[in-house]
Amino acid sequence: MGPVTRAIDALKRGDTLGVRGPFGSHWPVECCTGKDVVLIAGGIGLAPLRPVIYHLLAQREQYGNIVLLYGTRTPADMLYQRQLAQWRGRFDMTVDITVDRASDDWRGHVGVVTKLIPNAPFDPLDTVAMICGPEVMMRFTIMELMNRGLAADHIFVSMERNMKCAIGLCGHCQFGPSFICKDGPVMRYDRIVPWFGIREF
Numbered sequence: 696m697g698p699v700t701r702a703i704d705a706l707k708r709g710d711t712l713g714v715r716g717p718f719g720s721h722w723p724v725e726c727c728t729g730k731d732v733v734l735i736a737g738g739i740g741l742a743p744l745r746p747v748i749y750h751l752l753a754q755r756e757q758y759g760n761i762v763l764l765y766g767t768r769t770p771a772d773m774l775y776q777r778q779l780a781q782w783r784g785r786f787d788m789t790v791d792i793t794v795d796r797a798s799d800d801w802r803g804h805v806g807v808v809t810k811l812i813p814n815a816p817f818d819p820l821d822t823v824a825m826i827c828g829p830e831v832m833m834r835f836t837i838m839e840l841m842n843r844g845l846a847a848d849h850i851f852v853s854m855e856r857n858m859k860c861a862i863g864l865c866g867h868c869q870f871g872p873s874f875i876c877k878d879g880p881v882m883r884y885d886r887i888v889p890w891f892g893i894r895e896f
C-alpha cells in the first residue's frame with residue numbers, strides 16, 4: 696500500500712523489524728469490571744479494538760452487557776468477517792453492523808454507525824465506551840453517547856496524529872499539552888475536550 700508495506704515486503708527471513716509508539720496508554724479494560732462495555736469501531740478501527748474483545752470475552756463473567764457497534768463503507772470492507780460471525784453467534788454479546796453502501800446481498804443496516812447507538816443494549820449510567828475510527832466519526836459517536844446519558848469520563852477514544860520520531864522529541868504528534876506518541880493513543884474524552892476536533896497542523 697505504501698512505503699511501510701514495501702519496506703516490510705522487502706525483508707528477508709531473519710531480518711530485524713523495529714516498531715515504535717504510541718505506547719503511552721492502553722484501552723482501560725481495568726475500568727470495565729462490573730459495567731456494561733460498548734465498543735464502537737469505524738473502518739479499520741476494529742483492528743485496535745479486537746484485543747479488547749478478546750480480553751473481555753476471556754473473563755466474560757466480570758462484565759455486564761458487551762456491545763460491539765461496527766460501521767464500514769461496504770460489506771466487502773468489513774474486517775475479520777469470520778470472527779464477527781462468531782461473535783454475532785454468541786448469546787453473551789451484541790454485535791451490530793452497518794455499512795454506508797450496501798451490496799445486493801446485504802441484509803443488515805445501512806447508514807452511519809451512530810444510528811445504532813440509541814437502541815444498543817447498555818445502561819448509560821454504568822457503561823464504559825471505547826471508540827476507534829476516523830475523527831469525525833468519533834466526534835458524532837461521542838455526541839450520540841452523551842445524548843444517551845453517558846458521562847465524558849466514561850468515554851475513551853484512540854487518537855491519531857502524524858508521527859515522526861515516536862519518542863516524544865519532535866513535536867509532530869502534539870495534541871494540546873500531550874504528545875500522542877508518548878501519552879496516547881488512548882485518551883479519556885473529558886481530558887481532551889478542548890483539543891478534540893482541532894485539526895493537526
Ligand code: FES
Pocket residue numbers: 857858859860861862863864865866867868869874875876877
Ligand atoms: S512523534 Fe511524537 S513527539 Fe515526535
